[in-house]
Amino acid sequence: MSQSEWSSDGKSLPIIEPHTKAKHKILEEYVENLILTLYKKGRYGLKTFTFIDGFCGGGMYHDPSTNELWEGSPLRIMKAVERGCQKSRRKYPQPLDVKYIFIDSKTSHLECLKNFSMHQAGFSEEFIRENCQFEKGEFENVINSVLLNLGLRKGHSLFFLDPFGWSHVSMSTIRKINSLSKSEIIYTYMIDPIARFIEQRNDAQLSNFQNILEADGYYLQAKPSMIKSPEYQCYLRNETMRLFRDKGRFNYIFTFSLISRGFTRVIYYLIHMSNNLTALEVMKESFWKENTLDYEYYFELYGYGFRSIDFYQENQIDLKFDINQGNESFCISKLDNEVGALVEGSQDGISFQEISEQTMQTNPASRKHYLEYLKQRREAGDFEIIRDGKITNSRDLKRTDIVRIQRNKQLFLFRF
């Protein structure tokens, strides 16, 4: 049995890696906030949710740093839903209609999840029977019938797709998921093997690259001569976002880079795909919490990301600055370039919705940073916010609020 496999009885478990821990924390943080955001909205909040863990694994890992068990993605999703409900102060599990679908190609992994891990984590036989569905098979073979049922079930669906390789999820399936009315994906996208394939032009993978990933015409500049340039990682990330935006047809794509220990290459991205601006905002908050990259240089190259602390120690890089404080000021200065230019360029002002739509995917700032930036510009007397035709001093903004240059400054700026 390989180190990444689960035995049916849970006696043999894979060892958890620091990157996987960061991935799990982002996932659970996001799911909890998703439930809080969508379910808490009083009586009319959304009640039907389906979580599809497409490469679920056996549910538990061994953590050598504590010599204890570490919960895998299926358990983290289920517990985060429970926490989200409790925090929203609504009853759980009723009236919430939540269903979990777990897919894996290995019988022993599903057995470990169902018969060992879920019990270890405290889920009852009855809860598992009523809320969980287990599907054994290759993801691409199983997904069509799952999607058919989801189309009938409706509600919100979150897909967590966490394969080992890059050819197990087709672009055509990503589009099918997108065609469900309220769906989003968190996808572990193995960029390093893809980059190596592109650099070496390994013909054995060409058909997967063209037909499964539909990536012909993307990553064209990724040549061996470019590998050492710092802009290379930035290029790969931008091309990945372009590919999933164009071919996956999701409106909003954002990435979190998982960087290999001691190297500067990204092993994989956690890509979030959604059609909803609020979902993107909530995900950026979750990314922010797990980000260990310092501002400016790394943000420009990788966006948010994770690199274990040992990297900084081994390379004797002094972490004397507070990463988050530096990152906060970087985000605000980035907004000055992007949002500042948008507001200053529009004589009649621009809605907060438009500002967010145009810039949320091009910088690491979260909604909190947008509000802070706009507050600073208002306090400096540069901008004003118009709500229902009147100036408002409210700190929180509505999407329909108009941000415009303060009247006196406008006269000066737009005088012809």
Ligand SMILES: C[S@@+](CC[C@H](N)C(=O)[O-])C[C@H]1O[C@@H](n2cnc3c(N)ncnc32)[C@H](O)[C@@H]1O
């Ligand atoms: C990275 S592990 C999943 C880890 C799990 N998501 C977690 O975070 O706890 C990948 C899993 O995908 C399964 N797998 C590999 N190829 C698959 C395929 N084509 N379809 C479905 N499952 C597959 C493997 O058996 C393995 O359990």
